[in-house]
Amino acid sequence: LKKYSLKRKDRTLFLQPLFVYPEKLPLALTTLSVHWFFNAFEDALPDLLTSDNEKGVFSGKYLNDSPVVFVSLSYGANLINFVNMMKNRGIPVLKKERDSGMYPVFICGGIAAMLNPHAFTEIFDAVFVGEGECMENDIKKILSMETREDLFSFMDNLSYCYTKNKKSAEIVRADNGGFFVHSNPKLHSMGNNFDNRLMMELNRSCTSRCKFCAAAYTYKTFRIPQREKVIDYVKAALKNNSGIALMGTSLGSVSYFDEILELAAYKNSSISLSSLKIKEINENRLKLLKKCGVKTVTVAIESANYSTRKEILKDIPDSRIIDAMKLIKKYDFKSKLYFMAGLPFTDPETEAKSVAKLISLIDENNGLGEVVLSVAPFVPKNMTPFSSFKLMKKKEYKKYMQTLRKSLQSLRRNIKVDFFSYKDSELDQLLGFADGEVLQKIIREAHDSSG
Numbered sequence: 529l530k531k532y533s534l535k536r537k538d539r540t541l542f543l544q545p546l547f548v549y550p551e552k553l554p555l556a557l558t559t560l561s562v563h564w565f566f567n568a569f570e571d572a573l574p575d576l577l578t579s580d581n582e583k584g585v586f587s588g589k590y591l592n593d594s595p596v597v598f599v600s601l602s603y604g605a606n607l608i609n610f611v612n613m614m615k616n617r618g619i620p621v622l623k624k625e626r627d628s629g630m631y632p633v634f635i636c637g638g639i640a641a642m643l644n645p646h647a648f649t650e651i652f653d654a655v656f657v658g659e660g661e662c663m664e665n666d667i668k669k670i671l672s673m674e675t676r677e678d679l680f681s682f683m684d685n686l687s688y689c690y691t692k693n694k695k696s697a698e699i700v701r702a703d704n705g706g707f708f709v710h711s712n713p714k715l716h717s718m719g720n721n722f723d724n725r726l727m728m729e730l731n732r733s734c735t736s737r738c739k740f741c742a743a744a745y746t747y748k749t750f751r752i753p754q755r756e757k758v759i760d761y762v763k764a765a766l767k768n769n770s771g772i773a774l775m776g777t778s779l780g781s782v783s784y785f786d787e788i789l790e791l792a793a794y795k796n797s798s799i800s801l802s803s804l805k806i807k808e809i810n811e812n813r814l815k816l817l818k819k820c821g822v823k824t825v826t827v828a829i830e831s832a833n834y835s836t837r838k839e840i841l842k843d844i845p846d847s848r849i850i851d852a853m854k855l856i857k858k859y860d861f862k863s864k865l866y867f868m869a870g871l872p873f874t875d876p877e878t879e880a881k882s883v884a885k886l887i888s889l890i891d892e893n894n895g896l897g898e899v900v901l902s903v904a905p906f907v908p909k910n911m912t913p914f915s916s917f918k919l920m921k922k923k924e925y926k927k928y929m930q931t932l933r934k935s936l937q938s939l940r941r942n943i944k945v946d947f948f949s950y951k952d953s954e955l956d957q958l959l960g961f962a963d964g965e966v967l968q969k970i971i972r973e974a975h976d977s978s979g
């Protein structure tokens with residue numbers, strides 16, 4: 529073991545940080561928070577470590593090579609991957625088992641940490657809650673510090689930081705127009721899961737307020753980046769013949785969304801979209817998307833039952849869904865429809881049957897093109913109106929699956945359905961609500977099952 533000092537031998541301005549995204553490299557390269565970090569701190573020459581690489585991809589740093597390590601956690605499963613990464617380097621997972629000064633300072637952020645920060649301080653020296661733009665200047669100060677004592681006393685005074693001793697903090701959020709996250713050139717050169725299109729974030733939070741959704745309730749007000757910055761970035765991307773990947777929860781509500789589509793269509797450039805809401809689909813947009821080579825339109829319907837949709841605050845009538853599907857078919861797009869099983873106050877069999885009924889109704893109205901259904905169990909999230917409900921039982925999920933498969937067989941079409949893993953949903957729920965003790969148990973089990 530060595531003592532970790534923050535002192536730089538060569539007196540360079542910044543410590544070289546290690547950024548960990550505990551997923552496989554291609555997914556990390558497709559994740560905007562990773563790009564944000566590399567854009568914001570490129571002067572400090574950060575290294576990137578992922579769960580499928582033992583060493584950082586740029587400077588070959590191991591997990592215990594850098595005095596300050598930043599970890600971004602999007603899902604519960606990320607934490608388990610990170611625990612295994614620590615274990616592989618012989619680093620004690622629990623903060624209390626890491627002697628002061630003998631291991632790097634581990635700081636985590638990301639939505640999974642934001643939803644259950646107290647518990648995560650069992651592992652991390654600090655948990656930052658909120659949006660990176662509001663932390664940028666503080667992180668630069670952290671990277672210029674010379675002693676761990678300075679670093680810890682600085683973090684104890686940050687409003688958005690939890691530590692083992694600091695048990696309250698406030699989520700910080702960027703102003704409307706105060707952010708614009710896009711691909712980092714160095715990371716972009718390594719490719720991504722969007723056929724190497726340049727990625728950009730077009731909104732935060734959401735214009736809807738679905739009762740189960742953490743995006744809406746943690747990020748609060750709907751916000752967009754400044755139009756000029758985005759349009760300039762899009763124009764530069766189109767000039768270089770780079771495709772663009774638009775990411776956000778309410779793309780069609782972004783005031784300059786159509787302008788981007790028109791610019792891209794004019795140049796016959798390729799676009800990909802995270803998803804569109806039913807109410808954001810119209811003929812003009814689909815025409816433009818067709819010109820931009822989009823093949824599949826992804827839409828989250830959540831429940832095929834209108835009364836359930838109303839209950840979760842996704843108040844879209846069947847007629848609106850059918851109209852959107854007819855347009856999608858007219859322009860010969862494939863579609864991917866998302867549904868949620870086990871929403872509060874619902875019965876699995878009734879919900880599953882209603883999916884098949886809705887698909888049949890769409891078909892009768894000549895709106896069914898090539899479609900794939902994707903079903904995930906409802907997982908309660910802290911801070912949402914549905915936080916006190918529970919994940920459905922495994923046997924109920926199985927019942928939903930069986931009923932849906934059977935009901936779809938009675939249709940005259942072959943419909944493909946993907947089901948999200950129950951195990952991962954269970955882990956998400958556990959980590960989202962675990963207290964320190966439960967978290968330690970989960971960590972022990974992760975150790976046992978991987979070792």
Ligand code: SF4
Nearest residue numbers: 734736738741744777
């Ligand atoms: S539309 Fe999607 S992102 Fe928006 S609140 Fe509903 S589930 Fe969340």
